[in-house]
């Protein structure tokens with residue numbers, strides 16, 4: 001039986017003030033971030049939440065992505081006791097992060113808790129990764145339509161030209177365990193060709209969806225040489241490490257047992273199998289309802 005959910009930002013028990021780092025994604029994509037977080041910051045406890053039952057988020061409206069993300073953050077903070085949640089999802093970072101940071105957290109029972117996203121830390125790295133200043137972004141339709149990457153790039157690197165390409169089939173391929181299938185070749189090759197046709201001078205491409213590293217062997221197969229491929233795992237891990245050094249008051253609230261719990265809104269056996277394969281250890285996921 002799935003566990004029961006609670007209402008949005010329910011009162012927080014003071015005993016829950018210290019806790020694990022929450023890592024959230026619509027599905028299996030966040031595991032590509034979690035793996036690097038655990039490698040870089042192994043001392044902390046983590047709770048991973050994948051909303052697999054409602055993935056993909058990439059085609060959904062702003063309001064729905066915001067509502068689903070808020071429900072996940074609520075679960076991680078108010079039930080799992082996470083003082084800090086990483087949105088390991090570009091779509092949620094693009095469509096929900098700002099509202100949660102500016103409206104929901106400040107009026108919640110403990111406004112000192114934090115939610116961090118993945119877009120800004122990725123863009124901050126671009127200076128060192130592109131010579132031509134022509135940047136490509138692969139993302140979900142929602143992330144690309146939001147223009148979040150283009151706006152961040154324009155702020156930090158006003159001379160850069162950025163070109164986004166939505167890849168609506170890539171997340172379903174991963175969620176359905178088809179990332180290694182011959183069918184994936186068609187969709188990966190097609191989007192790479194379309195992006196480079198839009199701007200042949202691109203020399204750095206952001207994988208702006210945390211699911212996409214699951215397709216890396218296929219992406220590398222069709223990407224011309226000399227183009228930097230920017231995956232987010234290590235970038236987000238570096239950025240969190242840096243954040244915790246700058247915010248010791250948050251680092252002190254994070255429990256240090258080196259554990260990780262896995263929550264999914266869908267079939268826990270399927271999640272456990274997929275996640276065990278990717279993370280490289282045996283994982284037993286728990287089913288929850290949001």
Ligand code: DGL
Nearest residue numbers: 029056057058090091210
């Ligand atoms: N992994 C997510 C992202 O980074 C979400 C993809 C989806 O659910 O469509 O955007």
